[in-house]
Every structure is written in structure tokens, then in C-alpha cells.
Amino acid sequence: GQQVMQIPQYQHVQEGEDFTTYCNSSTTLSNIQWYKQRPGGHPVFLIQLVKSGEVKKQKRLTFQFGEAKKNSSLHITATQTTDVGTYFCAGQAGANNLFFGTGTRLTVIP
Amino acid sequence: DAGITQSPRHKVTETGTPVTLRCHQTENHRYMYWYRQDPGHGLRLIHYSYGVKDTDKGEVSDGYSVSRSKTEDFLLTLESATSSQTSVYFCAISDKLRDGYTFGSGTRLTVV
Numbered sequence: 001g002q003q004v005m006q007i008p009q010y011q012h013v014q015e016g017e018d019f020t021t022y023c024n025s026s027t028t029l030s031n032i033q034w035y036k037q038r039p040g041g042h043p044v045f046l047i048q049l050v051k052s053g054e055v056k057k058q059k060r061l062t063f064q065f066g067e068a069k070k071n072s073s074l075h076i077t078a079t080q081t082t083d084v085g086t087y088f089c090a091g092q093a094g095a096n097n098l099f100f101g102t103g104t105r106l107t108v109i110p
Numbered sequence: 111d112a113g114i115t116q117s118p119r120h121k122v123t124e125t126g127t128p129v130t131l132r133c134h135q136t137e138n139h140r141y142m143y144w145y146r147q148d149p150g151h152g153l154r155l156i157h158y159s160y161g162v163k164d165t166d167k168g169e170v171s172d173g174y175s176v177s178r179s180k181t182e183d184f185l186l187t188l189e190s191a192t193s194s195q196t197s198v199y200f201c202a203i204s205d206k207l208r209d210g211y212t213f214g215s216g217t218r219l220t221v222v
Contacts, residue, residue, distance in 0.1 A: 006152075030208070031208055033210055033211075035211075041215075042200060042213040042214060042215050042216050043153065043200070043202075043211075043213045044213070045210035045211060045212065047210075048208070048209075048210055088152060088153065090153075092208060095207065097143075097155055097158060097168065098155075098211065099155075100145075100152045100153040100154070101152055102150065102151065102152040103152050
């Protein structure tokens with residue numbers, strides 16, 4: 001079955017440092033989405049990538065979709081305490097449902 | 111998020127009892143989903159609906175059933191709750207198959 005692996009599982013960074021989380025799928029994806037979940041909260045949709053090699057930016061966040069459409073990354077530049085939370089990727093293959101990765105929990109040390 | 115509510119927010123129930131969780135949306139979205147979230151497993155799909163009375167199983171559907179008699183309501187039922195069903199349950203909605211999902215605030219269910 002479809003699997004989406006996400007690494008690292010945890011990441012502690014000093015405020016101001018950069019952060020990257022990686023997502024790898026066992027199958028070619030039609031699209032990939034990213035979500036953020038604050039501690040005690042619910043997942044919130046951030047962005048969707050559809051095209052091979054696509055790069056999208058949201059302020060300090062940069063999202064990439066691999067050329068083979070089997071991997072993706074989220075990079076945060078100069079982390080802030082407001083970035084704390086768990087970041088999930090979720091991949092979709094064809095008409096199948098979204099399959100979530102296990103998430104990367106980010107802790108930002110002030 | 112505005113437009114999707116889950117009830118109850120918290121529930122403690124005994125093993126063997128039936129439990130129903132409710133998801134209500136005011137967005138008129140076609141698709142509705144039930145997920146459970148457990149440490150180390152991320153979000154796993156239980157059941158989903160693609161229209162009124164149209165539902166299908168997800169990857170962890172054993173022990174769960176769903177119903178959708180109206181566009182706005184999607185019910186998740188645990189016929190006979192077990193301790194392994196202790197979890198946080200999230201409902202989500204989307205208008206199209208490849209849209210981003212909007213999640214409810216979740217229901218924390220404890221089965222004792």
C-alpha cells in the first residue's frame with residue numbers, strides 16, 4: 001500500500017536557525033499537501049504542490065516537490081517561536097485518498 | 111476552523127459501550143473524512159464520504175461505522191468501544207477530491 005515517510009520525527013532548533021523536514025513516498029504522487037498542527041490543536045492546511053519540480057514560498061516557508069514527484073520538503077528560514085508545532089506532509093496518488101506522513105515535531109528554543 | 115464543528119470535544123466511555131461522534135459542516139462541501147491520530151502514527155483515515163449516503167472505508171475502518179444522511183452531518187460510530195480505540199478523532203472536509211482539507215477541532219475519546 002501507499003506509504004509516506006517523513007523525517008526527522010523530532011527537531012529542536014535555536015530560534016533564528018533554519019529547519020527542514022523531508023517527505024518520501026513509495027509511489028509517484030499526483031500532488032502533495034503540507035499541514036501544520038500546533039500543540040493541542042488541529043491540522044491546518046498550508047499549501048499544495050502539483051507540478052514536478054515545483055517550488056512555492058510563503059514568507060519564510062519554502063516548499064518543494066521533487067522532479068520524480070515522490071518526495072517533498074518544507075524549509076523554514078530563521079525559525080521563530082510561532083513556528084512551533086508538528087508539520088505533516090500528505091500525498092495523493094491518482095484518485096486515491098490523501099495519505100499522511102507521521103509528521104515532524106518542531107521545537108524552537110528561544 | 112469556522113464551518114466545521116465536532117461534538118463532543120471530550121468523552122470517556124467504558125469498554126463495550128457504543129459511541130457516536132458527530133461532525134457538522136456549514137460549507138456544503140462534498141467530501142467528509144474521519145481520521146484518528148495516535149502518537150507515532152500520524153493521521154490515519156477511518157472512513158470517508160463523497161456524498162449523501164455514499165461512504166467508503168479507509169485504512170483503519172475495523173470496529174467503526176459511519177453514516178451521512180445529510181450533506182452537513184457525518185457520524186462516526188464505535189459499535190462496541192475497545193481500549194485500542196482511545197485516540198483523538200478528527201473530522202475533515204473538502205470541496206473537491208484534491209483540495210486542501212479543513213479539519214475540525216477534534217474529539218478526544220478515552221475508552222476505559
